[in-house]
Amino acid sequence: MCYEVECAMVTVMSTVATQRATADTPADTPVAPHRRTALDWRLRFGVLSLIWGFSFLFIKVGTHAYAPFQVTLGRLVFGTAVLAAAMAVKRERLPRGLRTWGHLTVAAFLLNALPFSLFAYSELTIPSTLAGICNATSPLWGMVLSLVALSEDRPTRRRVAGLGLGFLGVLTVLGAWQGFHGLDMTGMAMALLASLSYPIGWIYVRRTLAGTGHSHLSLTGAQLFLATVQLAVVTPLFTTLPSRFPLLPLLAVAALGALGTGLAVLLQYGLVAEVGPTTAQMVTYFIPVIATAAGVAILGESLTWSTPVGAVIVLAGAALTQSRTRPGVRGRK
Structure with a gap:
C-alpha cells in the first residue's frame, strides 16, 4: 500500500471489496468496467498528491x-462527515456483525487514531518536511513486516536491496554522521512509529476483514467513525477545552479532515478502481516532495542538503521494495 495516512487503508479496503466481488461472481459472468468520471484521472492524481502533500503543513499549522x-x-470529525455524506448519497449502509466491528475498532486505532496522533505530536518538535519524509518509510516497514506475517511474500534481491537503500536514506535525512545533531529524536521516533503503524494495520485488515461482503466505502466510513469515537474519549482526558479558537489553525484542521481524510479517500478509491492500485499508489512518491516544498516555501522551514538527498534515497528504496518480478523473468538465462 501507499502509506500517507489513508492511502494504506484505501488500497486494502478496495482489495478486500474486489476479492469479495470476484468470489461472488460466476466465472462466465462479465464484470462491468468502472465508469470513468468527468475529470481525467491524471488531474485527480495531481489533486490527491497536493492534498496529501499539504497534510503535514496543515498539521503543523x-x-x-x-x-x-x-x-x-478535529481531523477525524471532518473526515468522517465527508464519508458519511458520501455514504448517504450512495445509500450505503454501515457494516453489520460484532466481529466485523471488533476488527474495525482495531483497524481504526492502527490506521487512524494512533498514527494521526503520533504525527501531530511529532510536529510539535520537528519540521513538517521531516514528518513527510518519515511517512515515506512506511513501504520499508511494510516489507519487513510482510515477510514475517504474510507467507505469500517472498524476499528478492531487488527488494532486500531496496530495504537497505531506504534505511540508508533515513540515516542520511537524520544526519547520522553528525550524531543526529540538532534533531529532536523523540519527535522523529514518533513520526517513524506512525509510519510503522500503517503496515501493521494493513496486515491486520488483510488478515481479518477480507471476505466480509461489505463495500470499501462502508468499511472505511465505519472505521473513521470508530477512530473518531476513540479520540473523543481520549482527548478530554489529556487536554482542556481551548479558551479561544484562532481561525487559521481551525481552517487548517478542517482542511486536514475534509480534504486529507475525506475527499482524498474518495479520490483514491476512484483511482484504484479506474487505473489500478499500482498506478494509484504512485502518489506515495510525490507526497514527501510536496510536503518539503510546502514546508520550506510557506512555513519557512530550513532545509539542508541531507534532507532532499536522503528523501530521494528513501523513495528509491521504497520503490524497489514495492517492485515485483515479472512472470517469466525468474529462471531466464
Missing part, C-alpha cells in the same frame, strides 16, 4: 493553536 489530540479529533 493546527498545532500552533490546538493540542495534538485536538487536531487529530
Whole structure:
C-alpha cells in the first residue's frame, strides 16, 4: 500500500471489496468496467498528491493553536462527515456483525487514531518536511513486516536491496554522521512509529476483514467513525477545552479532515478502481516532495542538503521494495 495516512487503508479496503466481488461472481459472468468520471484521472492524481502533500503543513499549522489530540479529533470529525455524506448519497449502509466491528475498532486505532496522533505530536518538535519524509518509510516497514506475517511474500534481491537503500536514506535525512545533531529524536521516533503503524494495520485488515461482503466505502466510513469515537474519549482526558479558537489553525484542521481524510479517500478509491492500485499508489512518491516544498516555501522551514538527498534515497528504496518480478523473468538465462 501507499502509506500517507489513508492511502494504506484505501488500497486494502478496495482489495478486500474486489476479492469479495470476484468470489461472488460466476466465472462466465462479465464484470462491468468502472465508469470513468468527468475529470481525467491524471488531474485527480495531481489533486490527491497536493492534498496529501499539504497534510503535514496543515498539521503543523493546527498545532500552533490546538493540542495534538485536538487536531487529530478535529481531523477525524471532518473526515468522517465527508464519508458519511458520501455514504448517504450512495445509500450505503454501515457494516453489520460484532466481529466485523471488533476488527474495525482495531483497524481504526492502527490506521487512524494512533498514527494521526503520533504525527501531530511529532510536529510539535520537528519540521513538517521531516514528518513527510518519515511517512515515506512506511513501504520499508511494510516489507519487513510482510515477510514475517504474510507467507505469500517472498524476499528478492531487488527488494532486500531496496530495504537497505531506504534505511540508508533515513540515516542520511537524520544526519547520522553528525550524531543526529540538532534533531529532536523523540519527535522523529514518533513520526517513524506512525509510519510503522500503517503496515501493521494493513496486515491486520488483510488478515481479518477480507471476505466480509461489505463495500470499501462502508468499511472505511465505519472505521473513521470508530477512530473518531476513540479520540473523543481520549482527548478530554489529556487536554482542556481551548479558551479561544484562532481561525487559521481551525481552517487548517478542517482542511486536514475534509480534504486529507475525506475527499482524498474518495479520490483514491476512484483511482484504484479506474487505473489500478499500482498506478494509484504512485502518489506515495510525490507526497514527501510536496510536503518539503510546502514546508520550506510557506512555513519557512530550513532545509539542508541531507534532507532532499536522503528523501530521494528513501523513495528509491521504497520503490524497489514495492517492485515485483515479472512472470517469466525468474529462471531466464
